Amino acid sequence: MALLFRFLQAFALLLLASLVTAEHTSNWAVLVSTSRFWFNYRHLANVLSLYRTVKRLGIPDSQIILMLPDDMACNPRNAFPGTVYSNADRAVDLYGDNIEVDYRGYEVTVENFIRLLTDRLDEDVPRSKRLGSDAGSNVLVYMTGHGGDQFLKFQDAEEIGAWDLADAFGQMWEKKRYHELLFMIDTCQANTMYTHFYSPNIVATGSSELDQSSYSHHADNDVGVAVIDRWTYYVLEFLETQVTSANSKLNLGDLFDSYDESKIHSQPGVRWDLFPGGEQEGRLRTVVDFFGNVQNVEVENANATEPGSLKEDLAEIMRLVEKWQKRDEEYSAIIGDSVQNATEKMPSSSHVNLAPKKIVGSTKMAEDSNWGKQLVGLSVVGACTAIWVAGSILGRSAV
Amino acid sequence: MTTEQGDQVSPQVSTSHANESTVKRPPPPETPAAVQTRFRVIAAFWVVIIFLGFPIWWKTTSIYRAHLPIEEMVDWADGKACRPVFPLEIHLATPSMQPIEAQYLLRTTQHTLDDLNEFAAHHLRLKLANDSATVSHNAENGMEGAINAEAQAPDTTLTVRLLAQEGLAAPRSELHAATTQLDVFYPPSQVPVPSSSNSPLSAFIAEELQRLYGEEKATIAHILSGHTGGLDSTSPQLAESISRRLRRSMKYAETYHLSFSLFTPGSEPSSWDIEAAVKEYLSPLLQAFEPISNFTVDTQVQLYANFAPTAPRPEYDEAESAWTLKKEDLSAFVNAAEWPLNPSIGNGPTINFILYVPDPSQSPLIVKENRASSWIVPQWGGVYLLNPTLSNAEQGGQSNPAHLSHDSLGPAFMTFSHQLLTLLGTPSTPASLPLRLQTSIRIRAATLLLSASSTMGSLARLTESLPSIPIPASVASSVSTTLSHLGATCSHLREGRFGAALASARVAETEAERSFFEKSMVGQVYFPDEHKVAVYLPLLGPVGVPLVVSLLKELKRIAAGRKARRAAAAA
Numbered sequence: 001m002a003l004l005f006r007f008l009q010a011f012a013l014l015l016l017a018s019l020v021t022a023e024h025t026s027n028w029a030v031l032v033s034t035s036r037f038w039f040n041y042r043h044l045a046n047v048l049s050l051y052r053t054v055k056r057l058g059i060p061d062s063q064i065i066l067m068l069p070d071d072m073a074c075n076p077r078n079a080f081p082g083t084v085y086s087n088a089d090r091a092v093d094l095y096g097d098n099i100e101v102d103y104r105g106y107e108v109t110v111e112n113f114i115r116l117l118t119d120r121l122d123e124d125v126p127r128s129k130r131l132g133s134d135a136g137s138n139v140l141v142y143m144t145g146h147g148g149d150q151f152l153k154f155q156d157a158e159e160i161g162a163w164d165l166a167d168a169f170g171q172m173w174e175k176k177r178y179h180e181l182l183f184m185i186d187t188c189q190a191n192t193m194y195t196h197f198y199s200p201n202i203v204a205t206g207s208s209e210l211d212q213s214s215y216s217h218h219a220d221n222d223v224g225v226a227v228i229d230r231w232t233y234y235v236l237e238f239l240e241t242q243v244t245s246a247n248s249k250l251n252l253g254d255l256f257d258s259y260d261e262s263k264i265h266s267q268p269g270v271r272w273d274l275f276p277g278g279e280q281e282g283r284l285r286t287v288v289d290f291f292g293n294v295q296n297v298e299v300e301n302a303n304a305t306e307p308g309s310l311k312e313d314l315a316e317i318m319r320l321v322e323k324w325q326k327r328d329e330e331y332s333a334i335i336g337d338s339v340q341n342a343t344e345k346m347p348s349s350s351h352v353n354l355a356p357k358k359i360v361g362s363t364k365m366a367e368d369s370n371w372g373k374q375l376v377g378l379s380v381v382g383a384c385t386a387i388w389v390a391g392s393i394l395g396r397s398a399v
Numbered sequence: 400m401t402t403e404q405g406d407q408v409s410p411q412v413s414t415s416h417a418n419e420s421t422v423k424r425p426p427p428p429e430t431p432a433a434v435q436t437r438f439r440v441i442a443a444f445w446v447v448i449i450f451l452g453f454p455i456w457w458k459t460t461s462i463y464r465a466h467l468p469i470e471e472m473v474d475w476a477d478g479k480a481c482r483p484v485f486p487l488e489i490h491l492a493t494p495s496m497q498p499i500e501a502q503y504l505l506r507t508t509q510h511t512l513d514d515l516n517e518f519a520a521h522h523l524r525l526k527l528a529n530d531s532a533t534v535s536h537n538a539e540n541g542m543e544g545a546i547n548a549e550a551q552a553p554d555t556t557l558t559v560r561l562l563a564q565e566g567l568a569a570p571r572s573e574l575h576a577a578t579t580q581l582d583v584f585y586p587p588s589q590v591p592v593p594s595s596s597n598s599p600l601s602a603f604i605a606e607e608l609q610r611l612y613g614e615e616k617a618t619i620a621h622i623l624s625g626h627t628g629g630l631d632s633t634s635p636q637l638a639e640s641i642s643r644r645l646r647r648s649m650k651y652a653e654t655y656h657l658s659f660s661l662f663t664p665g666s667e668p669s670s671w672d673i674e675a676a677v678k679e680y681l682s683p684l685l686q687a688f689e690p691i692s693n694f695t696v697d698t699q700v701q702l703y704a705n706f707a708p709t710a711p712r713p714e715y716d717e718a719e720s721a722w723t724l725k726k727e728d729l730s731a732f733v734n735a736a737e738w739p740l741n742p743s744i745g746n747g748p749t750i751n752f753i754l755y756v757p758d759p760s761q762s763p764l765i766v767k768e769n770r771a772s773s774w775i776v777p778q779w780g781g782v783y784l785l786n787p788t789l790s791n792a793e794q795g796g797q798s799n800p801a802h803l804s805h806d807s808l809g810p811a812f813m814t815f816s817h818q819l820l821t822l823l824g825t826p827s828t829p830a831s832l833p834l835r836l837q838t839s840i841r842i843r844a845a846t847l848l849l850s851a852s853s854t855m856g857s858l859a860r861l862t863e864s865l866p867s868i869p870i871p872a873s874v875a876s877s878v879s880t881t882l883s884h885l886g887a888t889c890s891h892l893r894e895g896r897f898g899a900a901l902a903s904a905r906v907a908e909t910e911a912e913r914s915f916f917e918k919s920m921v922g923q924v925y926f927p928d929e930h931k932v933a934v935y936l937p938l939l940g941p942v943g944v945p946l947v948v949s950l951l952k953e954l955k956r957i958a959a960g961r962k963a964r965r966a967a968a969a970a
Contacts, residue, residue: 025646026778058730062740098737111921120918132748134650163927167865174857175915297729298647299766299774300814316832317684317816319576377929381936388944 024179025136027293029054032067032113034145034154041225042216044072045086046144046186046232048094053239054140058246058293061100065116065131068101069108069155079222086228086236088220102129110160117168119177135176140184140290144232147187149210150195166196173199180275182252182290186231188213191269202274203252203282207231208266215265230264239291246292253283434956441949448946462867465875469859471882476856481889483848485521485619485841488895489608490528490558500590501527504561504601511605520623521616523608524895528558554897555579556837557611559604563587570603574611576831581607611829615838617641618826622845640827647777648824651846653909654693654747657681657819658780662704662738663756667798668787671754672805673698679805680812684819687836690898691823691843695747699739707734713761722757723767729774732782750822751780752815754808759797762786773814781818783811841897847904848888851881854911861915868920877914881907 031054033040033047051066073082073095084095103112115121116131133139146153150162172178183204185193190206197204207214207229216226217233228236238258242250259268272279474480491508493501509525516522559581570585585600618641649655661671677696685694706712711728715721724732733740733753740751757764763786765772772784787807789797800807825839858878862870884907891900926934 023646114921115918118916118921120916120921122918127748136646161927170864171861174861175854176857293730296647297726297774297776299726299729299769299771300817314813314817316576316835317680317813317820319832377932381932385940385944388940389948392944392948 023136024138024289026063026133027059027138027140027290028063028065028131028133028178029059029140029291030065030067030116030131030142032108032141032143032145033069034067034108034143034152034160036070036155038070038072038075038077039225040070040146041072041084041223042086042228043144044068044070045084045094045227046229047142048084048099049086049228049232049236050142051099052092052094053236054291055098057243057288057291059291060293061098062128063132063293064100065102065129066100067103067108067113069105071104077224079224085220085223086233088218088223088227090220100128106155108155110154110158110164113154113160114164114168117177118171118175131177133172133177136179137177138290139172139178139181141181142184142186143193144186144229147185147189147193149189150192152185152187152193162193162196165193166198169197169202170199173201180285180289184235186214186229190214190231191267191271194271197271197274200274200276202271203285204271204274205256206269207264209269212266231259231266231268234258234260234263239287243287243291246288248288248292249286251284251286252290255287256283438953441953444946445950462869463872464862464870465872467859467862467870467875467878468882469862472855472859472878475852475882475885476859478852481848481852481885483520483623483845483889483892485845485892485897486895487521487523487556487612488526488554489523490526490555492528492558492560494560495563496561496590504590504598504604507598508601508604511602512608515605515609518616518620521612521619523612554837554895557581557608557834559583559608561585561604563590570600572603572607574829574831574834579831579833579837581611583607611834612838613637614641614826614828615841618645618838618842619845621645622842622849644821644824644826647775647821649748649750649778649822651843651850651908652692652747653905654695655823656747656749657694657696657752658740658749659696659698659752659754659815660738660740661698661700661754661756661803663702663799664704664706664758665799666702667801668756668803669700669702669801671700671803672808675805676808676812680809680816681819684816687832688823690840690901691836701738704738705734707731707737710734713757713764714767716767719765719767719770721770722761722764724764726766726768729766729782730776733776749780750819751776752818753780753782754785754811755782756785756787756799756803759789759799762789762797762799773811773818775818775821778822780822781815783814785811837897840901844888844892844897844901844904847901847908848885848892851885851904851907851911854908854915855881855885858911858915871917871919874914874917874920877910877917881910881914884910 029051031047031051033043035043047066047068051064054064055061072078072084080090082095083090083093085092086094103116116129119130121130131139143152147159151159153159169181169183172181179201181202183194183197183202184206185204186207187193188208189210189212190208192206192210194202194204194206208231215230217228217230219226235255238255242248242254242258256268256270261267270279272282275282471480491501491505493504496504505525505527512523512525557579561583562585564584565587567584567586570583573582573584574580575582583604585603590600614637617637621638621641622645659673659677661668661673677698681696685696688694710731711725713722713724716723732755740749740753755764764784765786766774766784772786773782775781785803785807787800787803790800791797820835823839824842825835826842827835829835855878858874861868884903887903888900888907891897891903
């Protein structure tokens with residue numbers, strides 16, 4: 001009977017432990033637009049719309065990293081100066097008050113983005129420009145811009161490859177900089193960007209398959225350009241109409257099920273295999289696990305008397321203060337001097353075992369074999385060389 | 400090839416004009432001097448390529464990777480290099496006992512303690528403290544007891560004073576709240592005699608000690624087991640409270656910035672006696688925390704601070720005759736967007752303490768559920784609602800006092816001190832602050848040891864998995880500092896010197912972080928093979944083909960010449 005009780009207790013503890021591990025302690029969001037110039041108005045609008053949503057659901061500005069490579073609100077071509085709209089009805093000015101842009105203009109580079117994720121920044125970079133996430137943080141990474149097969153263009157000048165992104169996330173995981181990560185990307189051939197990820201606890205979703213374009217949703221004739229992309233539009237529609245409060249119980253499964261290819265005009269993808277428990281488990285994560293902010297405020301009960309409660313602590317601090325007043329000298333009671341030395345060793349049974357690293361290869365997007373492609377490339381290069389050599393030899397003998 | 404053509408074109412042009420209709424004649428034979436020159440030119444090109452071009456290309460495209468002791472780093476991460484142990488030394492003071500009785504009591508109590516203990520890494524060692532026992536101890540400890548150097552001695556965690564008291568049925572204990580002393584009162588009749596097999600007194604002492612260090616033991620077991628399990632005997636309640644505490648406490652930092660802010664929606668109070676309050680209420684605590692972290696304090700007063708436009712407003716509660724905030728709305732209380740709360744000073748995290756004085760029209764302001772006036776925001780800081788006595792203003796309405804005196808700040812700063820204790824992860828038992836601080840020294844040492852070790856493992860794995868990432872020499876030196884300090888931490892722990900262990904662990908953690916977050920280790924240079932071909936082919940194709948072809952031709956010519964010479968020699 002006692003044994004059974006013991007067993008039950010251990011089981012309860014195990015359950016508790018698994019519950020504890022499933023919990024996160026803070027939320028961070030990294031929202032990145034990567035394209036410059038007025039005709040890319042919609043990419044900034046995408047990001048700003050998402051910024052509003054995560055802020056509405058409770059992530060404070062200090063935990064949102066917003067990267068805007070251009071300033072549409074102050075663009076001379078903007079017919080509505082100082083504003084950015086993501087809808088032709090112009091009901092909500094996304095650029096209104098309380099926008100905290102962390103990286104702006106030419107600060108938005110591949111290098112800065114990777115430095116941000118891996119925190120390899122100068123010591124004098126302020127904390128507002130750093131991703132301060134830890135092992136208990138859920139991180140939302142949203143990117144939008146112009147991309148192609150396994151790359152995303154930054155600023156018209158450079159591009160980030162799917163490999164670099166995967167390595168950055170891999171380093172974040174190594175340094176325990178996230179608990180779970182939701183990666184969202186809205187660009188052409190977006191799904192190719194997450195094929196190389198290998199670190200666990202990532203759910204990735206993109207707007208379009210390999211060789212597919214992502215389209216804009218609609219244009220505002222007065223603004224003169226498209227104001228939002230389709231996939232982002234429908235994701236936001238879900239978030240704004242269904243996830244109305246930070247207590248919403250809707251989960252990622254509901255969000256991904258809301259994708260409608262006939263509306264989005266491309267095939268959005270989701271990658272589950274990096275998530276422990278795969279799709280089944282991942283679908284159960286609530287949307288606000290990533291878009292909202294966990295903040296379990298602890299109200300102190302002034303009347304509780306258990307150890308560590310406010311009242312007890314106050315009494316102890318009071319004593320400390322009194323003692324401090326009594327002797328102005330340094331506080332030396334913490335580490336008392338000791339006379340004897342105990343050097344007896346005892347074998348220890350507990351040591352830390354790190355779980356073996358699970359290596360996940362990159363996933364294949366297209367059916368055709370890689371070898372075939374390489375062979376084609378090699379023969380093209382070979383043929384060119386052959387023509388060159390033949391040409392020079394023939395030219396020589398013809399002369 | 401170009402040099403060859405240069406030699407031949409000009410005579411050919413003149414001849415072809417003259418004999419357009421005639422059969423093509425072969426060019427005149429080359430002079431040996433021309434052949435020699437051509438050979439030298441080609442050789443010169445290749446010498447430059449091999450001895451200058453190739454090394455430069457190699458040098459400029461290779462990545463500097465300092466040598467790291469990968470195996471040792473992985474050993475630390477896997478826990479093979481060190482098994483942290485926590486031998487706590489407890490002194491037994493027996494002023495009213497015979498040495499022989501005291502010895503016997505010590506032995507039986509130690510025996511009971513060892514029987515009770517199920518977590519071998521954390522164990523309690525009893526020592527007799529009074530002078531009468533030193534002799535026997537010196538004999539026991541041999542050399543080390545005799546040397547008795549201060550640096551060698553382990554920290555005493557607790558002194559148990561045994562005091563005989565008449566008229567007691569059973570022993571009772573009393574913990575001194577301000578020192579590290581536990582008084583045990585016992586009836587003189589219960590002094591153990593060597594003939595009896597077990598004594599109620601030693602059992603009592605052992606149980607008392609076990610209870611005192613129960614939470615610490617469970618916490619350390621929880622940390623060492625990687626937050627997954629812990630001790631079997633830990634009650635689910637305790638386990639829950641431990642993991643809750645670990646969740647809400649701040650991540651360790653070398654320096655914390657404490658930011659005290661006075662927010663009020665109106666123009667008053669516009670000043671507060673902050674310096675005196677910090678000095679009186681907070682300095683002792685910060686001083687006590689000195690071995691663990693450094694603190695900087697800054698303060699601000701923000702007038703006309705409004706709630707966020709979307710935040711729920713306080714409601715008037717008739718029954719309480721006070722304005723109330725609902726508990727679930729408290730997370731929206733702090734207007735993170737408009738209140739200047741992230742001063743971004745230095746590189747440590749900021750712990751925010753907000754003193755909010757409500758508008759006279761909304762005073763007093765309390766939390767609806769339990770009339771509390773303060774709350775903790777995990778990993779962020781604390782809030783205190785201060786409702787000062789209102790004074791009647793000239794215009795009829797009421798107003799807040801213009802100045803908050805040192806006394807009126809008292810309760811608020813006591814609460815902030817408590818919140819600081821909580822946010823720094825101080826355990827809640829035993830009920831003596833010095834003991835709790837000692838416990839948190841041990842917990843921090845364990846945490847830092849593990850986190851620095853795991854950073855080493857991460858760096859080692861990173862080095863192996865990303866061959867394209869550069870590793871500067873500073874990383875290697877940081878790594879070696881980390882490893883040596885980790886070793887020092889481990890041996891200090893084994894010998895029970897927890898203050899020294901924490902000091903080394905702090906250095907190890909700082910250096911480990913520095914090595915991992917080295918600024919120049921940014922792996923954004925991954926090029927797929929296609930890209931490499933695309934970069935090199937246009938550059939090397941036009942240059943490389945003539946060079947290779949001319950080299951081949953020259954080799955062919957030399958081979959042919961040699962064959963001809965050999966044939967001539969044979970003939």
